[in-house]
Amino acid sequence: MTNDRQLECDVLVVGGGINGAGIARDCAGRGLSVILCDKDDLGAHTSSASSKLIHGGLRYLEHREFGLVRKALAERELLLRSAPHIMHPLRFVMPHDAGQRPAWLIRAGLFLYDRLAPRDFLPGSESADLACHPAGVPLKPAFTRGFVYSDGWVDDARLVVLNAMDARERGAMVLTHTRCTAFERHPGHWMATLAHAGGAQRVKARCLVNAAGPWAASVAQLATGTAPARRLRLVKGSHIVVPRLFDHPFAYIFQHPDGRIVFAMPYEGAFTLIGTTDVEFQGDPDQVGIAGSETSYLCELANRYFRHQLTPGDVVWSYSGVRPLLEDAAASAAAATRDYLLGQDSAAAPLLSVFGGKITTYRRLAQEGSDWICRALGRAAPAWTGNALLPGGDLFGPVPGSRGVLEFGRWVAALQQRHAWLPPALAQRWARAYGTRVEVLLGDAGSIAGLGEQVAPGLYAAELRYLVRHEWARCAQDVLWRRSKLGLHLPPGCAGDIDAWIAACRQGLGAAPLTETAW
Incomplete structure (x- = not known):
């Protein structure tokens, strides 16, 4: 019709x-x-299958893409200020592998990385003695020297x-x-x-x-x-998620013998995120998924550095996305601009x-x-x-500033004080996901009972109603893997209950508020 x-x-x-x-x-x-x-x-x-990083792209310096790195670095702190609830600074540790890039080259790259664009609150790079540094504990004893630098984390979806x-x-x-x-x-x-x-x-x-x-x-x-x-050059990038490999807050950037770079990062508290691959892609972008060879590649690289050895059986979740890169003269997908x-x-x-x-x-x-x-x-x-701030980012007022980034914990503490009945873990999750919009989610609720039905463990009707009304959520997949990563934490059978609840909610609301037009 x-x-x-x-x-x-x-x-x-x-x-x-x-x-x-x-x-x-x-x-x-x-x-x-x-x-x-x-x-x-x-x-x-x-856009929901990235490495979750706000970064200049340290490895792009090796391909002489100084303009791209400068442009990205100039955006880095600006973006962190705009949405300090879904983004935060992250320190990266690069263990030095004597068989890969020489130390002088890494130092030169980090010197450039620190100076290609102004920094306000992100600390600069430094050398690290991994025998004494917390990031050295989960690494193999051969890695005694490393380098540390700053970038940012983002909830991409x-x-x-x-x-x-x-x-x-x-x-x-x-x-x-x-x-x-x-x-x-x-x-x-x-x-x-x-x-x-x-x-x-x-x-x-x-x-x-x-x-x-x-x-x-x-x-x-x-x-x-x-x-x-x-x-366009379509390149598939895949990531794996495994049980947590380390307890400290640092992320790693690892060098592979083939010249590629792979990250290992804290993820969702109980997990470690490892990726990404770069594989030429010729198929249907709607049907993208990780290949067994990619899983093995990422496990092998992690095993090169970590004491704890991974197998593909340790992978609890994986995701893949197709990046539409500009076709250029680069011989490999990793080198493409x-x-x-x-x-x-x-x-x-x-x-x-x-x-x-x-x-x-x-x-x-x-x-x-x-x-x-x-x-x-x-x-x-x-x-x-x-x-300008993004919705929920006005933690300390309507103008972007470094306070939201540097004092996020203080804001969360004030939120918990205002709503002392909220379980701390739930308050922390909602603070990171919604920022100041958590007050819209809460509405008039003054107790756990006021949040309505617990549709799944820790997932209440109030949150689902907010996601349907304000964030276009239409099914469990939207909620569990894009609006949040609760899919990693909840039993698999919860998806059916969430789908049923959303269907009933949508029927009650009618079509217009959801599609924004009367079809």
């Missing part, structure tokens, strides 16, 4: 990953009317959702599970057909943004009838296509893209996201 009511907007963004959500947010904040759509959930693919929430709060319409099936390009506008479970909808947009990630080439082909001039390109086509109605990119540079990419969109539409609107 097709809805005869035509939607109109300045900007139609196709793709609800981090780049699409970032562009929708930026444009909405400049006063443009925006519709964002994705064929699946927000951040359902590449929640970063996407927060950008979409901010876009909606600034007037954008966000449509999940909505696929673009046809485009018509006219001199001054686009006509697009959006397909949804409830039917189809026509949308008239002055500008089209193709931020479809691994599907960007196919969306470009559908929109213009021709393949984009710049080819992680920089981005904005394809700008104003031959008729404007078309902006996003190719490549990484999570750390998403805000910068969105700002540059929105600058071009405003020029193409004849709108004068200044950039604004460089000094």
